[in-house]
Amino acid sequence: MPTEVVTADKTADEVSGLDALELAPRPEKGDRGRRIWNSAWPKLLAVAIAIAAWQLVVLSEWKPTYVLPGPVDVFADLKELATTPDFWDGVRLTLTRAFTGFLLAVAIGTVIGAAVSRFAPLRAAIGSLITGLQTMPSIMWFPLAILLFQLSESAIMFVVVIGAAPSVANGLISGIDYVPRTWLRVGQVLGMKGLSKYRHLILPASLPSFISGLKQGWAFSWRSLMAGELLVIVPGALSVGARMQNARDLHEASLVISYIIVVLIIGILIDILFNTADNALRKRWGLTGN
Amino acid sequence: MSTVVRIDDVTKQYGSGSNALLALDHVSLTVDKGEFVCLLGASGCGKSTLLSLVAGLDKITGGTLEINGKHVALMFQEAALFPWLSVAGNVELALRLRGVGRADRRKRAQELLEIVRLGGFGGKRPHELSGGMRQRVALARALAQNADVLLMDEPFGALDAMTRDILHDELERIWREQELTVLFVTHNVREAVRLGDRVVLLSSRPGRVLEDFKIDHPRPRRIDSTEVAAQAAEITDRLRAEVARHAN
Numbered sequence: 001m002p003t004e005v006v007t008a009d010k011t012a013d014e015v016s017g018l019d020a021l022e023l024a025p026r027p028e029k030g031d032r033g034r035r036i037w038n039s040a041w042p043k044l045l046a047v048a049i050a051i052a053a054w055q056l057v058v059l060s061e062w063k064p065t066y067v068l069p070g071p072v073d074v075f076a077d078l079k080e081l082a083t084t085p086d087f088w089d090g091v092r093l094t095l096t097r098a099f100t101g102f103l104l105a106v107a108i109g110t111v112i113g114a115a116v117s118r119f120a121p122l123r124a125a126i127g128s129l130i131t132g133l134q135t136m137p138s139i140m141w142f143p144l145a146i147l148l149f150q151l152s153e154s155a156i157m158f159v160v161v162i163g164a165a166p167s168v169a170n171g172l173i174s175g176i177d178y179v180p181r182t183w184l185r186v187g188q189v190l191g192m193k194g195l196s197k198y199r200h201l202i203l204p205a206s207l208p209s210f211i212s213g214l215k216q217g218w219a220f221s222w223r224s225l226m227a228g229e230l231l232v233i234v235p236g237a238l239s240v241g242a243r244m245q246n247a248r249d250l251h252e253a254s255l256v257i258s259y260i261i262v263v264l265i266i267g268i269l270i271d272i273l274f275n276t277a278d279n280a281l282r283k284r285w286g287l288t289g290n
Numbered sequence: 291m292s293t294v295v296r297i298d299d300v301t302k303q304y305g306s307g308s309n310a311l312l313a314l315d316h317v318s319l320t321v322d323k324g325e326f327v328c329l330l331g332a333s334g335c336g337k338s339t340l341l342s343l344v345a346g347l348d349k350i351t352g353g354t355l356e357i358n359g360k361h362v363a364l365m366f367q368e369a370a371l372f373p374w375l376s377v378a379g380n381v382e383l384a385l386r387l388r389g390v391g392r393a394d395r396r397k398r399a400q401e402l403l404e405i406v407r408l409g410g411f412g413g414k415r416p417h418e419l420s421g422g423m424r425q426r427v428a429l430a431r432a433l434a435q436n437a438d439v440l441l442m443d444e445p446f447g448a449l450d451a452m453t454r455d456i457l458h459d460e461l462e463r464i465w466r467e468q469e470l471t472v473l474f475v476t477h478n479v480r481e482a483v484r485l486g487d488r489v490v491l492l493s494s495r496p497g498r499v500l501e502d503f504k505i506d507h508p509r510p511r512r513i514d515s516t517e518v519a520a521q522a523a524e525i526t527d528r529l530r531a532e533v534a535r536h537a538n
Contacts, residue, residue, distance in 0.1 A: 011459050015407050018456055022420035182370040185347055189364040190435065191387045200383060204374040285373035286417020 069254040078258040086238075091262070094229065094240040097153070101160030102221045108161060109168025109217060116169065117176040127173075130166045138163035138224035142231050151235070156228035164221035171213010175206025208281060215274040222270070226263060293358060294439050294471045295321040295344060300353035302339055313339045315496035316353070321439065321473055326465055328486035329475045330525070332533050336497030337475045341441050344473065359438035367447045369424035371416040377427050378403065378412030384434035402430040405464060422453035426460070433468065442474045446481070455513060458484055462510055479529065480522045484513040489525060493532050500532060 058070040149155040229241020247255035302314040406426035
């Protein structure tokens with residue numbers, strides 16, 4: 001029937017016309033250079049202001065310059081540090097410790113988190129303990145760690161892991177707890193059961209919260225590691241923390257500040273990595289505000 | 291004609307003792323193969339409860355409920371697509387959970403997306419589509435389940451009137467072409483008359499079947515046609531009388 005065909009075509013046009021109208025046009029991204037500059041200049045300005053304030057304090061002669069050196073001296077030292085291979089060995093040692101400890105904490109935290117969210121009695125038993133551990137200042141663990149493992153890598157790892165694992169576990173637990181109910185219903189109707197429910201629904205759905213947990217876990221492990229390196233000087237291992245402690249013993253204020261800046265820069269770089277992962281996920285999921 | 295859903299004397303009670311809430315009271319209803327049945331009622335009539343029971347998401351308190359073939363697909367007001375999968379990935383997941391092989395999955399998902407006129411959008415992410423398009427993806431995913439009955443819980447409730455109109459046409463077409471059996475819940479009387487072969491009116495608190503209207507108007511129908519409007523007016527009067535019964 002000709003009329004039938006006409007109606008079908010008309011609806012097809014109506015549907016695709018409506019789709020075209022409802023799809024938002026792609027937002028103008030703008031020039032790449034301009035975007036980088038827009039996000040960079042406030043940061044650069046903030047750094048400049050901080051350095052200027054520091055210089056002013058030094059100029060005010062609040063403390064003698066051998067205790068509080070000015071930015072020029074410190075940056076000269078920092079530049080010299082950055083050109084010695086020995087310094088990079090220290091950075092490498094510290095980062096190796098940080099990543100090993102963090103990965104161990106992620107593995108342990110993930111297993112604990114998954115187990116706690118799966119078994120109700122386990123949650124009743126240690127659910128609040130995990131949150132309690134999270135608020136525990138990690139430096140409190142060092143006396144025990146030193147008694148257990150002496151001044152060794154193990155003592156540092158122990159504290160790094162115990163500092164970070166609870167955050168990772170909690171991230172996973174809250175991610176699993178807050179999987180939207182309609183998704184669970186869809187999963188059930190689609191026939192997900194047991195393992196396939198975890199594989200196809202629960203784990204991907206808890207990813208954003210898990211990533212927040214990882215980020216927080218990293219912050220805790222990095223802090224614990226720095227405390228550990230200052231307190232637990234393993235003979236022969238010249239980590240960033242150990243070098244800083246040496247500098248203090250030798251009254252090299254300028255070097256102490258240089259190491260503070262090094263630790264700060266590493267922290268910022270890792271944070272950028274986590275944020276990039278987080279933003280990429282949010283963009284894929286459409287969780288970003290326009 | 292074979293019966294796909296047989297709801298026989300079904301009762302659903304939440305809680306017990308003095309806190310007990312009777313949601314459904316001796317409800318009986320059948321849906322035949324290829325039929326489009328709309329469940330209509332005011333708030334508290336338990337229409338969504340009934341759908342959850344048929345979907346197997348909740349357990350009945352009394353009576354019997356049989357689904358011939360046991361397979362149901364369900365759509366909600368939200369599309370509830372998974373944001374970590376592409377549009378095609380969402381449809382393929384339903385196929386995968388049914389045990390369809392990888393190569394067939396891809397091909398079948400594309401066919402299903404073409405049925406809902408979204409053939410070119412398989413690679414998009416759900417959030418890149420409009421609300422109406424997402425509901426069509428959800429429909430494609432439901433079709434992927436190859437279920438014996440498609441349950442729809444106010445699937446167009448959150449859409450604007452224009453989109454809803456067009457989706458009515460689309461759903462009617464797909465229902466006819468794919469020979470679906472549909473149980474459709476709504477509180478919109480015109481929508482029920484526009485779509486249904488039958489409109490089953492439920493009472494509120496507790497839910498009982500008040501009346502089963504047979505809708506004979508020829509298809510394709512229009513929601514603004516005089517026949518639909520006249521029939522809807524009749525049912526609305528009945529619905530209002532039921533709502534008024536609950537005054538004070």
